[in-house]
Amino acid sequence: MESKVFSMFKRVLVVASLLLVFTSVFNFKTIGTQAAENVDSQNLTDEELDQELALIDEEASNGELEFLDAEDMDKNEVYTEDDLATLEEGLSLIESLPDELATEDTTVERLDWMIDNTEDSELQSALVAEKEKITNTVPVIAAFSAGKCARGIATAIAQNAVPIAKILKIKKAVKVAGGTARFANKLVQSYDYYSRIKKPGSRVAKYSKTTAMKLALKKTAKATPDAFDALYALLGIDSFINGCLK
Numbered sequence: 001m002e003s004k005v006f007s008m009f010k011r012v013l014v015v016a017s018l019l020l021v022f023t024s025v026f027n028f029k030t031i032g033t034q035a036a037e038n039v040d041s042q043n044l045t046d047e048e049l050d051q052e053l054a055l056i057d058e059e060a061s062n063g064e065l066e067f068l069d070a071e072d073m074d075k076n077e078v079y080t081e082d083d084l085a086t087l088e089e090g091l092s093l094i095e096s097l098p099d100e101l102a103t104e105d106t107t108v109e110r111l112d113w114m115i116d117n118t119e120d121s122e123l124q125s126a127l128v129a130e131k132e133k134i135t136n137t138v139p140v141i142a143a144f145s146a147g148k149c150a151r152g153i154a155t156a157i158a159q160n161a162v163p164i165a166k167i168l169k170i171k172k173a174v175k176v177a178g179g180t181a182r183f184a185n186k187l188v189q190s191y192d193y194y195s196r197i198k199k200p201g202s203r204v205a206k207y208s209k210t211t212a213m214k215l216a217l218k219k220t221a222k223a224t225p226d227a228f229d230a231l232y233a234l235l236g237i238d239s240f241i242n243g244c245l246k
Helices: 002-038 046-059 081-096 105-118 122-133 141-145 147-159 165-176 180-196 209-221 226-237 238-244
Strands: none
Touching: 002 081, 046 081, 081 105, 081 122, 081 147, 081 165, 081 180, 081 238, 105 122, 105 147, 122 147, 147 226, 147 238, 165 209, 165 226, 180 209, 209 226, 226 238
């Protein structure tokens, strides 16, 4: 009897050991897979972005594209109607900017022109604040009334990281895309889409804000690599993405 019990006990131990080994190996593989899947390279080349878009479109057409679960998505709306209106206004200012102000030595004059020509009070306040940073003047209280999106757009417009030579490419790309309203609408809708889907072939990973923005710009502008770089230099900065696209 004792020998029978001992034999059964040994079998249980063997089964338990096998289960433990199997579980450990499975967990190791899963963790490794998830870690790899969650690595979202933010330095994708132009060709790699095109390949990623092709994979997404293929999965969508086959009905295989998966969306993130509610708990994996950001709690806030990706954008508001006010944010969209501010984005449209900012792009409109760039599209309408006189060519003589698109030079390296006309930064203050360019901001003055935008301040005088915008109809968005929040964007105007944010542009005033950016001008004051450049000219080292005392900030006015009105500057702090600007919303996050307006401040993000103003920072993007005023930043020195965007070479003036790219302004003309941005203006052309927006025009080719159908104008500011159409470009802004399609951009925020595309960003919303790419920030909510799972990466093709992945069970858990989602795109980073940076990659979602790059994919959205590629899909929206359908521009040349140079024009894409110009648009990303303007709209790929953290202050814009975090201010306008949650």
